[in-house]
Amino acid sequence: MTVRSTGAKRAPPPVEPARQLSLPLFDPLHAPPGASGPGASSGGSMRVARLCEHWLRYELRRSRRRTIGFVIDERGLRVTAPRWIPVDEIEQALQDKASWIVRKLAEWRAHQARRDRLTVRWEHGAPLRYLGQTLTLCVAHNARRTEREGDRLLVGLPAQARAEQLKDRVQCWLQARAREVFAERIEWFDSRHGFRPRRWSLSSARTRWGSCSADGSIRLNWRLVHFPPEIVDYVIAHELAHLRELNHGARFWQIVGDLFPDYERARAWLRDFPEDTVSH
Numbered sequence: 001m002t003v004r005s006t007g008a009k010r011a012p013p014p015v016e017p018a019r020q021l022s023l024p025l026f027d028p029l030h031a032p033p034g035a036s037g038p039g040a041s042s043g044g045s046m047r048v049a050r051l052c053e054h055w056l057r058y059e060l061r062r063s064r065r066r067t068i069g070f071v072i073d074e075r076g077l078r079v080t081a082p083r084w085i086p087v088d089e090i091e092q093a094l095q096d097k098a099s100w101i102v103r104k105l106a107e108w109r110a111h112q113a114r115r116d117r118l119t120v121r122w123e124h125g126a127p128l129r130y131l132g133q134t135l136t137l138c139v140a141h142n143a144r145r146t147e148r149e150g151d152r153l154l155v156g157l158p159a160q161a162r163a164e165q166l167k168d169r170v171q172c173w174l175q176a177r178a179r180e181v182f183a184e185r186i187e188w189f190d191s192r193h194g195f196r197p198r199r200w201s202l203s204s205a206r207t208r209w210g211s212c213s214a215d216g217s218i219r220l221n222w223r224l225v226h227f228p229p230e231i232v233d234y235v236i237a238h239e240l241a242h243l244r245e246l247n248h249g250a251r252f253w254q255i256v257g258d259l260f261p262d263y264e265r266a267r268a269w270l271r272d273f274p275e276d277t278v279s280h
């Protein structure tokens with residue numbers, strides 16, 4: 001294999017073999033299970049650095065690119081660097097970018113923590129987010145139907161029921177609650193502000209929380225029932241505002257603000273929550 005100089009000033013030293021160090025991602029003390037060990041990385045070598053008082057695991061890949069590049073996503077930090085740049089120089093580049101890297105990784109962690117809170121385990125005793133509270137799933141063979149009892153959700157199924165059956169029952173219950181809660185809030189916005197959709201329905205779209213059509217109908221994602229009530233209100237206010245302004249212009253946001261004054265906070269909260277992170 002030839003190592004090409006890609007125009008950088010320094011001459012390439014002899015190729016050093018990629019070092020294999022199996023320590024992936026964020027924090028050596030809190031590494032995800034199964035993420036360490038040979039083969040955990042995808043082609044690069046795993047390294048550890050200390051940035052802003054945090055121990056940080058990262059993947060180092062060597063490539064033909066001219067500069068050192070950083071990518072941060074759900075897998076953590078990956079660094080791509082030209083083959084001839086020594087590791088201490090790469091580590092200096094990490095130090096130069098330390099506060100940005102640590103901030104981005106913290107954002108990803110917060111994002112994953114939210115996602116984990118919404119991922120439902122379909123088993124007895126598992127937590128279920130409902131209107132911002134946490135209920136506990138209880139498979140109860142003597143319960144006649146699915147019903148809430150305090151902070152438990154009793155599901156009438158035999159103890160050996162499959163996860164799929166539990167999921168069907170609970171989703172059915174959640175959708176019925178979504179229908180009730182949304183109807184009540186739509187009624188409230190109508191009585192308080194005089195905004196009423198021509199009709200509305202539940203959706204289970206994978207890409208959006210709500211939508212509004214030019215014919216005056218709105219659709220609301222039933223999975224919103226997992227979220228705190230103010231987030232539900234914000235999405236409804238947002239779609240109702242589209243009844244007057246079918247765009248996201250200044251006038252639109254003014255109407256949203258009239259309907260739901262604290263919309264900026266709800267909007268930021270939801271922005272961290274792409275719909276595809278809700279897995280059922």
Ligand SMILES: [Zn+2]
Pocket residue numbers: 238242247248
């Ligand atoms: Zn919109």
